[in-house]
Amino acid sequence: DQQVKQNSPSLSVQEGRISILNCDYTNSMFDYFLWYKKYPAEGPTFLISISSIKDKNEDGRFTVFLNKSAKHLSLHIVPSQPGDSAVYFCAARAQKLVFGQGTRLTINP
Amino acid sequence: EAQVTQNPRYLITVTGKKLTVTCSQNMNHEYMSWYRQDPGLGLRQIYYSMNVEVTDKGDVPEGYKVSRKEKRNFPLILESPSPNQTSLYFCASSPGRMGNEQFFGPGTRLTVL
Numbered sequence: 001d002q003q004v005k006q007n008s009p010s011l012s013v014q015e016g017r018i019s020i021l022n023c024d025y026t027n028s029m030f031d032y033f034l035w036y037k038k039y040p041a042e043g044p045t046f047l048i049s050i051s052s053i054k055d056k057n058e059d060g061r062f063t064v065f066l067n068k069s070a071k072h073l074s075l076h077i078v079p080s081q082p083g084d085s086a087v088y089f090c091a092a093r094a095q096k097l098v099f100g101q102g103t104r105l106t107i108n109p
Numbered sequence: 110e111a112q113v114t115q116n117p118r119y120l121i122t123v124t125g126k127k128l129t130v131t132c133s134q135n136m137n138h139e140y141m142s143w144y145r146q147d148p149g150l151g152l153r154q155i156y157y158s159m160n161v162e163v164t165d166k167g168d169v170p171e172g173y174k175v176s177r178k179e180k181r182n183f184p185l186i187l188e189s190p191s192p193n194q195t196s197l198y199f200c201a202s203s204p205g206r207m208g209n210e211q212f213f214g215p216g217t218r219l220t221v222l
Contacts, residue, residue, distance in 0.1 A: 004151075009149070032209075034210065041215070043113070043201075043215050043216050044152070045213070046211070046212075089152060091152075093209075096167075097154075099144075099151045099152035099153070100151050101150060101151040
């Protein structure tokens with residue numbers, strides 16, 4: 001039972017354009033959502049988060065949007081840079097964190 | 110430097126040979142957790158600990174043991190490893206609630222032959 005789903009295993013975007021990574025969830029008890037970024041041979045690192053009482057949180061080039069009615073979360077990166085190439089995991093919190101499968105983002109020069 | 114360390118980083122072993130993966134954090138975090146990452150499945154929690162001597166099962170605890178005798182250390186023990194435990198393992202720690210932002214170690218790639 002996958003409570004948090006990232007349906008796109010991979011995404012390729014041109015440098016300078018917008019990257020949009022999507023995440024869907026099923027558990028309405030989730031109250032906090034996070035995005036992690038993972039480079040090869042490293043552990044995931046926290047990127048940005050959003051509380052369920054908000055619908056948008058922005059941090060520099062990164063913006064997370066939450067649509068509670070649709071149970072949908074998205075991460076926007078603009079403009080995309082080559083260093084953004086990584087695997088991105090969304091996670092949702094009830095009593096613990098539940099992670100999605102990850103999306104591999106490739107930024108092409 | 111605040112960090113989570115894991116050892117070893119890479120390990121190849123054989124079925125049935127007991128092994129321990131160590132995890133240590135220097136941030137005085139109460140909560141620690143072990144995850145495994147498998148293709149198409151993301152990060153799945155194996156065990157977690159809310160404090161010293163307090164541990165509980167995550168989503169995929171079968172075949173694993175943990176202990177939390179000191180706040181900074183949270184070793185993962187595989188008493189009798191099997192090939193289906195071949196995976197990439199991450200230790201993580203966080204302050205406050207387990208669901209808060211977690212700090213991850215660099216990972217341990219385990220192969221069980």
